[in-house]
Structure formats: structure tokens, C-alpha cells
Amino acid sequence: MGLDSMQGDSFVTTKLSALVGWARQYSLWPFPFATACCGIEYMSVLSSDFDLARFGAERPSFSPRQADLLIVLGTLTYKMAPVLWKVYHSMSEPKWVMSVGACASSGGMFRSYSVLQGIDRIIPVDIYIPGCPPRPEAILDALIKLQQRVKKESIKDPRYRGRADALDEIFSGYESGNLVQK
Amino acid sequence: MRELSPDHNIKLKENLAGRFPNAGFKVEENRGIVVIEASRSSLIELMKHLKEDAGCSFNVLMDLTAVDYLDKRKSEERFEVVYMLFSSTSLHRVRIKVKAGDGDDVPSLVSIWKGANWPEREVFDFFGIKFSGHPLMERLIMPDEFRGYPLRKDFPLEGQGEDYLIESILIPDKTKI
Numbered sequence: 233m234g235l236d237s238m239q240g241d242s243f244v245t246t247k248l249s250a251l252v253g254w255a256r257q258y259s260l261w262p263f264p265f266a267t268a269c270c271g272i273e274y275m276s277v278l279s280s281d282f283d284l285a286r287f288g289a290e291r292p293s294f295s296p297r298q299a300d301l302l303i304v305l306g307t308l309t310y311k312m313a314p315v316l317w318k319v320y321h322s323m324s325e326p327k328w329v330m331s332v333g334a335c336a337s338s339g340g341m342f343r344s345y346s347v348l349q350g351i352d353r354i355i356p357v358d359i360y361i362p363g364c365p366p367r368p369e370a371i372l373d374a375l376i377k378l379q380q381r382v383k384k385e386s387i388k389d390p391r392y393r394g395r396a397d398a399l400d401e402i403f404s405g406y407e408s409g410n411l412v413q414k
Numbered sequence: 415m416r417e418l419s420p421d422h423n424i425k426l427k428e429n430l431a432g433r434f435p436n437a438g439f440k441v442e443e444n445r446g447i448v449v450i451e452a453s454r455s456s457l458i459e460l461m462k463h464l465k466e467d468a469g470c471s472f473n474v475l476m477d478l479t480a481v482d483y484l485d486k487r488k489s490e491e492r493f494e495v496v497y498m499l500f501s502s503t504s505l506h507r508v509r510i511k512v513k514a515g516d517g518d519d520v521p522s523l524v525s526i527w528k529g530a531n532w533p534e535r536e537v538f539d540f541f542g543i544k545f546s547g548h549p550l551m552e553r554l555i556m557p558d559e560f561r562g563y564p565l566r567k568d569f570p571l572e573g574q575g576e577d578y579l580i581e582s583i584l585i586p587d588k589t590k591i
Contacts, residue, residue, distance in 0.1 A: 313579075313583065345569070346573070
């Protein structure tokens with residue numbers, strides 16, 4: 233390559249997408265949306281025995297504005313669904329969603345009047361983890377698999393995969409300063 | 415440690431018979447606990463007596479809930495509101511039951527125990543039994559726009575399809591389970 237031979241080891245030439253993908257892969261900031269026992273399991277993933285920080289997901293973000301990865305841990309009721317939806321749409325692009333455990337993925341054992349049968353009915357999900365609750369190893373495995381995927385994504389890929397009309401609704405809500413739960 | 419006095423239940427029954435000679439309460443004993451079946455109209459008076467009378471002093475409302483006896487008791491009213499009282503001085507307990515039909519109002523106990531506020535709202539939320547005199551008779555746990563009363567025995571076990579609660583945020587092609 234031209235630049236490499238002229239400048240020696242001072243330069244590396246690459247594609248912009250590959251560089252950005254590499255950076256995104258190792259700097260996923262997770263937002264733990266914990267509503268049930270999977271959240272307890274996630275605490276163990278964060279702490280020293282399993283240590284999510286080894287994979288670059290060092291900082292759990294408790295503000296959706298500064299998070300890339302929404303980790304949904306636990307049962308989602310109909311009453312809580314608009315909250316999760318609002319959190320997802322408050323995150324800035326690029327963003328990914330991990331659905332941890334049977335409840336978040338499908339409603340789990342709660343086939344009842346109050347439980348949403350899977351969070352993918354309201355937001356797009358990138359990776360599902362089976363288990364009730366899953367072992368910490370399963371969550372780490374999912375994170376690594378997601379990293380492989382993030383690495384391959386191009387910066388030109390269309391990111392938004394939800395309901396565009398619903399997105400307009402929330403933005404009109406922000407403009408009027410009226411954030412009443414629907 | 416304080417001991418329960420063995421003749422307390424007998425004394426309680428005598429006390430009630432002396433105070434309410436014509437009320438016609440059905441009083442029985444179940445596993446060492448006196449169970450009083452009261453009518454809706456006499457409930458407030460009975461509860462005040464049980465709380466304030468020196469011979470009773472049941473000062474704690476331990477629990478307040480309801481049971482739906484749909485089709486189990488055809489001749490009688492459908493619901494039964496159950497009150498569990500506890501005396502922190504004598505350590506005895508007593509249970510009061512009140513029958514209520516669909517649409518009947520039960521008198522609220524908030525004027526006697528403030529702690530009855532949320533349990534009564536919970537009973538309204540899940541059974542649809544209204545409490546008259548309650549300061550805020552609204553749903554406690556389920557969303558305000560929820561249709562029906564989910565702990566009634568004729569409510570479908572898996573729900574009646576609650577997607578209307580979140581219709582504006584559902585992803586269209588995922589609406590069918």
C-alpha cells in the first residue's frame with residue numbers, strides 16, 4: 233500500500249467501517265433494564281467472578297442517552313411496556329438490544345392477562361438468551377456473539393428498525409414538553 | 415413470652431352476644447380463630463367495637479381481601495370480603511366475613527383503620543367490589559384503562575387479549591402471538 237510504504241509503522245490503512253466497527257465492538261455501554269430475577273444474575277455478570285468489563289462493556293449506563301446496548305432482564309408487564317419503549321427510543325443510534333431469559337424473550341411461564349409475551353412485540357431485538365434465569369456464562373456468550381455482529385456492521389447500514397410513525401409520536405411529545413404515559 | 419389465654423374465644427363470643435344481642439351474626443370457630451359473618455350494614459359498628467372495646471382491642475387490621483365464590487354457592491351472594499384482625503395486647507386473632515353480590519357496595523373501613531385504604535383499592539382492582547366512603551376508589555395495581563376484573567372466576571385465565579393497553583407502540587407484524 234502506498235501510504236504504508238512511505239510512512240513506515242506510523243500509519244495503518246483500513247476501511248472506515250472496519251475501524252468504526254472495531255471501536256463499537258469494544259465499547260458497548262450497557263443499559264441494564266432489570267425487572268426480575270435475571271437482573272440478579274446480571275449483577276453476578278458485572279462482578280469480579282465473571283466480569284463483563286473484560287469485553288469492553290465496562291460501564292453500566294443508567295442513562296439511556298449514554299448507552300449503546302439495552303439489556304432487558306426479566307418479565308415485562310403491560311404496565312411497564314411503555315417505559316421500556318420510551319427507554320429504547322431515548323437511546324441514540326447506534327443501539328442494540330439483548331433480551332435475557334425466557335420472560336423477556338417470550339413471556340416465559342407467565343401466560344397471563346398482565347404480561348407482554350416477549351419484548352420483540354414492541355422493540356426490535358438483536359440477540360435472545362434462553363434460560364430461566366440464564367447462567368452468567370450465557371450472558372457473556374451472547375455479548376461476544378453480539379460483538380461479532382457489531383464488528384461486521386457497516387456504518388452505512390440503516391439503523392432504525394422500529395415503528396417510524398411511533399417515533400414521530402414520541403418526538404412530538406418531547407416538543408410539547410408533555411411526556412404523559414400512553 | 416406472653417401466652418394466649420385459653421378462654422379468650424369464649425369471652426369474645428360472650429362479649430359480642432352482650433353488645434349485639436339482635437344483630438344475628440353467625441359466629442363459629444375455625445382452628446382456634448373466631449369467625450364472624452356480619453352483614454354489610456352492621457360492619458362499621460362491629461369493627462369499631464372490635465377495635466375500641468377493652469374486652470376485644472383488636473387494634474391491627476392484618477389483611478383485607480376477597481373471595482369469588484362464583485357458582486359455588488348458588489343461593490347466596492357471589493363475593494365474600496374477608497378481614498383479619500389481630501390484637502397486639504392479647505395476641506389473639508379474629509376473622510370477619512361480609513358477603514356482597516355483583517355491584518353491591520361494602521362500607522369502607524378507612525375511617526377506622528387508615529391501612530384499609532390500599533387493600534380496599536386492591537380488592538376493587540381485582541374483583542370490582544366497590545367500597546362506599548372510600549376517599550379514592552380507583553384501581554391500585556392494574557393500568558387505569560384496564561377492562562375487567564382479573565381475579566374474578568369468570569375472567570379468562572390467559573387474559574382476554576390486553577393488546578389494547580399498548581396499541582400505539584406494538585410492532586404491527588408482531589401483533590399476533
